[in-house]
Amino acid sequence: QSVLTQPPSMSAAPGQKVTISCSGSSSNIGSNFVSWYQHLPGTAPKLLIYEDNRRPSEIPDRFSGSKSGTSATLGITGLQTGDEADYYCATWDSSLSGGVFGGGTKLTVL
Amino acid sequence: QVQLVQSGAEVKKPGASVKASCKTSGYAFSNYGFSWVRQAPGQGLEWMAWISVYGGNTDYALRFQGRVTMTTDTSTRTAYMELRSLRSDDTAVYYCARTSRSGDNVAFDFWGQGTMVTVSS
Numbered sequence: 001q002s003v004l005t006q007p008p009s010m011s012a013a014p015g016q017k018v019t020i021s022c023s024g025s026s027s028n029i030g031s032n033f034v035s036w037y038q039h040l041p042g043t044a045p046k047l048l049i050y051e052d053n054r055r056p057s058e059i060p061d062r063f064s065g066s067k068s069g070t071s072a073t074l075g076i077t078g079l080q081t082g083d084e085a086d087y088y089c090a091t092w093d094s095s096l097s098g099g100v101f102g103g104g105t106k107l108t109v110l
Numbered sequence: 111q112v113q114l115v116q117s118g119a120e121v122k123k124p125g126a127s128v129k130a131s132c133k134t135s136g137y138a139f140s141n142y143g144f145s146w147v148r149q150a151p152g153q154g155l156e157w158m159a160w161i162s163v164y165g166g167n168t169d170y171a172l173r174f175q176g177r178v179t180m181t182t183d184t185s186t187r188t189a190y191m192e193l194r195s196l197r198s199d200d201t202a203v204y205y206c207a208r209t210s211r212s213g214d215n216v217a218f219d220f221w222g223q224g225t226m227v228t229v230s231s
Contacts, residue, residue, distance in 0.1 A: 002154065033215040037155070044205065044221035045147075045155065051217070088155050092214040098171045099145060099157035099216060 003028060004089055004102035011108040012079050020074045020105045022089030028100055032092045034072040036065055039086045039104075048087075049074060076107075084109050112136040114206055114222035121228045122196050129192040130225040132206030139182075140164045144189040145209045145218055146180065148202040156202075160209055160216070161189070196229045203227075 005023040012018045022034065036049040047056055049065035052072065064075040072089055089102040117131040132144065143162040147155050159170045161180040170178060179192045189206055204225045207218035 031214070033217070035217045037218070039155070044223050045207075045218070046221070047217060047219050050210075050219065051215070056219070086154075090155075090157070090216075090218065092216050094214050096172070097169055099147075099160065099169075099218075101147075101155045101157055104154040 002103040003093060003096070003100040004091070006087075006089060006102035006105045008103065009106045009108065011110055014079055014081060014109055016079050017075065017077045018079060018107065020076075020087050020089075020107070022072045022074070022102050024070050024072075024091065024100075026070060027095035028070075028091045028093040029067065029072055030070040031094055034065065034067055034089055034091045036063075036072075036074045037088045037090065038083075039088060041086075045088070079109050081109050083107060112208065112220045114208060114220055116204075116206060116222035116225045119226040119228070121230065124197055124229055124231055126196050126229075127192055127194040128196060128227050129190055130204050130206070130227070132189040132191075132222050134187045134189070134208070137208075139184055139187045143167075143209045143211055144180070144182065145207045145216070146178070146191045147205045147207055147218070147221075149205070149224075150199070150202040153202075155205075158204075159191070160211070162211070163189075193227075196227075198229050201227065201229045 037045040039045040052067040053065040206222040208220040
């Protein structure tokens with residue numbers, strides 16, 4: 001049981017937009033920055049979003065992040081087949097004094 | 111460019127220990143810390159622990175406290191994670207991740223390729 005809650009799976013057609021939610025509590029998302037990761041099987045996870053809504057320079061602006069209260073959202077526009085991956089949210093939990101990940105969302109682009 | 115290269119796959123018996131390494135290049139080693147994150151077969155990512163290079167501060171997930179030891183070697187720019195008293199459910203891919211941390215705000219900005227650890231009798 002993950003501390004952060006994500007939908008297990010989502011699907012959308014190429015070119016469409018998808019939003020992936022991540023729900024937490026006041027001790028994690030509610031008080032600390034959220035980051036998002038893309039994980040393709042057999043590869044290293046890749047940072048997509050940090051500090052709730054900032055993108056590393058190499059990440060295209062099709063990827064966006066937002067946060068409100070104890071929930072965060074990853075948005076992906078102009079979906080491509082190459083976006084098929086597992087997506088994870090993460091943050092620090094101040095009560096647990098440790099990092100926490102969501103359970104991951106498997107995105108299918110069909 | 112930033113690179114994190116991890117040690118190769120390991121097969122261990124229950125009760126044994128494993129030590130994974132994470133050799134880095136391309137950035138100021140002491141300015142960041144490392145987190146260790148694992149992924150068991152068919153499961154999601156699980157944060158295990160964090161260590162700062164400067165000062166050696168650590169934080170551990172409760173379930174790994176007392177079983178995990180992390181170290182860093184600035185001369186070789188390498189981070190290490192040792193997991194003791196291995197059980198079959200420790201079978202997983204173990205990742206090192208460079209960690210930017212300011213207070214309770216963290217981001218895992220670069221990752222190693224992973225070390226597969228198989229625990230089997």
